[in-house]
Amino acid sequence: MFSRRKFLSKLGLTTFGIGLSGVYSSCNANDKAGPTATIDQLAKNERKAKPTIISTWYHGLPANEAGWKIIEKGGRAVDAVEQGVRVPEADPKSTSVGYGGKPDREGNVTLDACIMDEKGNCGSVCFLKNFMHPISVARKVMDESPHVMMAGIGAQEFALSKGFKKMNLLTPESKIAWEEWTTENNYKPMINVENHDTIGMLALDQSGHMAGACTTSGLAYKMHGRVGDSPIIGAGLFVDNEVGGAVATGHGEKVIETVGSFLVVELMRQGASPQEACEEAVHRIIKRNKDYQDIQIGYLAMNMKGDIGSFCIHKGFNYALYQDEKNQMVESKFYHKN
Numbered sequence: 001m002f003s004r005r006k007f008l009s010k011l012g013l014t015t016f017g018i019g020l021s022g023v024y025s026s027c028n029a030n031d032k033a034g035p036t037a038t039i040d041q042l043a044k045n046e047r048k049a050k051p052t053i054i055s056t057w058y059h060g061l062p063a064n065e066a067g068w069k070i071i072e073k074g075g076r077a078v079d080a081v082e083q084g085v086r087v088p089e090a091d092p093k094s095t096s097v098g099y100g101g102k103p104d105r106e107g108n109v110t111l112d113a114c115i116m117d118e119k120g121n122c123g124s125v126c127f128l129k130n131f132m133h134p135i136s137v138a139r140k141v142m143d144e145s146p147h148v149m150m151a152g153i154g155a156q157e158f159a160l161s162k163g164f165k166k167m168n169l170l171t172p173e174s175k176i177a178w179e180e181w182t183t184e185n186n187y188k189p190m191i192n193v194e195n196h197d198t199i200g201m202l203a204l205d206q207s208g209h210m211a212g213a214c215t216t217s218g219l220a221y222k223m224h225g226r227v228g229d230s231p232i233i234g235a236g237l238f239v240d241n242e243v244g245g246a247v248a249t250g251h252g253e254k255v256i257e258t259v260g261s262f263l264v265v266e267l268m269r270q271g272a273s274p275q276e277a278c279e280e281a282v283h284r285i286i287k288r289n290k291d292y293q294d295i296q297i298g299y300l301a302m303n304m305k306g307d308i309g310s311f312c313i314h315k316g317f318n319y320a321l322y323q324d325e326k327n328q329m330v331e332s333k334f335y336h337k338n
């Protein structure tokens, strides 16, 4: 756990007893560039970009491979994350993302996704049916619409107008699993090991720019119309090219309640390492939820140097890390041993 004291000392501050908003205004009386510039300057001075891709869960490995093909040629991080997460979106074996994603309790596969580029532009779709690649629809929302977020039928019409083709996303295997689930008639909107496999990806390219993407079919057997954290900018994903980025997976309602990914990035802005920031964001959720033992949340974060952090409530969250020519799985640190 990092402390407020540690934040301040990282920022070279010695004044205590002030609110965090006061940190900025009290930071250095001799700094003519102004308080915010001081912190931004710190990030810039320390920045030595190390091209890196990180993404949640095992399906992150092939996703990272696809993204890396773009990064190694000097391509943009935003193209890498879009192409990367399209891999599990198209894979029927990834049953929490795209094609083959588990449906809601009425048998509809509804998808959520968002994307952010290095300029802070964002695009998002939620409650999208019948399109295999919600991340690419989100990208079109970002690049070719005046809006940030589109939902439901409007998002479907937008996707059609941009040339995306409709298809049935419910695979025979997902249909059988859903039919078996309906016989139990046991609706519990909780995250367990079988159903928290959203892919969140962050990439740092050779120019030192960061982008992120997040895509999911959401909670398995959710209520029709339910939207989780994954398409919400600041909850499932946030990127600030001066500071770093974060993605979330797990029980989306809890992430939204604490604006989790934005929180992680803001903590990094104030001096926390990616690891410290992820731990603090998980602790916020634990503090608010006495039933945290029934909740799984995982955060994954990266700063502009390519330092990585991750933390989850229960053991079991892992992520794929592509850095220094290696693509490998890494186990996340966790709060509570099952």
Ligand code: ASP
Binding pocket: 096, 195, 196, 197, 198, 216, 217, 218, 219, 227, 228, 229, 230, 248, 249, 250, 251, 252, 253
């Ligand atoms: N966060 C996603 C949601 O709540 C689910 C997940 O990560 O598995 O929709």
